Amino acid sequence: MTLKINMKAVTKRRIRNFVKENMGRETSHDYSHAFRVGNIAMCIAEREGLEKPSLYEIAGLLHDIGLGLCERPAHGEVGAQMAQSFLFDIAGKEMTLEEITEVVYAISWHNHKKLAPRPSQLLDVLVDADTLDLLGAVGIWRGLAARPEKELGFSVAKILPTIENARYDTISKSKRENNSHDLMEQLSYQISCADILSTKTAKLQAEPLLSFMRNFRYMLAHELSMSNHE
Numbered sequence: 001m002t003l004k005i006n007m008k009a010v011t012k013r014r015i016r017n018f019v020k021e022n023m024g025r026e027t028s029h030d031y032s033h034a035f036r037v038g039n040i041a042m043c044i045a046e047r048e049g050l051e052k053p054s055l056y057e058i059a060g061l062l063h064d065i066g067l068g069l070c071e072r073p074a075h076g077e078v079g080a081q082m083a084q085s086f087l088f089d090i091a092g093k094e095m096t097l098e099e100i101t102e103v104v105y106a107i108s109w110h111n112h113k114k115l116a117p118r119p120s121q122l123l124d125v126l127v128d129a130d131t132l133d134l135l136g137a138v139g140i141w142r143g144l145a146a147r148p149e150k151e152l153g154f155s156v157a158k159i160l161p162t163i164e165n166a167r168y169d170t171i172s173k174s175k176r177e178n179n180s181h182d183l184m185e186q187l188s189y190q191i192s193c194a195d196i197l198s199t200k201t202a203k204l205q206a207e208p209l210l211s212f213m214r215n216f217r218y219m220l221a222h223e224l225s226m227s228n229h230e
């Protein structure tokens with residue numbers, strides 16, 4: 001039997017409202033990130049010819065719902081529990097148990113990005129959509145906003161780009177864990193995230209976004225090195 005999710009507009013609106021109310025205030029992970037990931041996931045599913053693209057949108061909308069309630073490594077699992085009871089409540093008549101379980105599973109594993117092989121297509125697409133939102137102009141903006149002043153005691157304006165780091169697409173794990181203040185390192189980390197993309201659609205979408213980010217990084221380094229000569 002082919003399962004067809006048939007969701008009313010009003011239910012989708014309730015899901016979006018729930019996301020808006022429950023997402024944290026961190027600029028790079030607010031509800032607009034969830035809305036974008038929902039749209040990107042649905043778009044990938046449609047282009048890959050997958051059934052039930054709405055299911056992908058719902059997973060994208062709800063994937064980070066646990067952020068703000070727990071330590072970062074646990075947010076997939078915490079968010080999955082929240083999504084499960086919410087979906088049973090509001091969409092129990094429009095989604096089958098199997099569909100809710102699929103969404104909940106993808107949410108609970110989406111932050112284990114190196115998991116391979118991934119046992120669910122929904123999880124593959126969700127990880128790809130989440131990763132695409134780290135790239136391009138939005139990725140740069142999220143990179144700048146990723147270090148909130150109130151948590152780290154410094155402002156975004158003090159995240160200085162180091163020209164030497166503009167040449168590399170990867171940074172060492174230890175540097176990443178040290179919460180580098182270097183914009184170049186932050187961008188390099190985000191560019192390196194594209195290595196885990198798995199769908200053909202996401203890889204194609206990533207190409208112009210990555211070249212934009214590399215050009216931005218190159219131009220920034222170039223312009224900064226010009227001012228060094230004064």
Ligand SMILES: [Fe+2]
Nearest residue numbers: 063064075111
């Ligand atoms: Fe996440």
Ligand SMILES: [Fe+2]
Nearest residue numbers: 033063064130
């Ligand atoms: Fe996310």
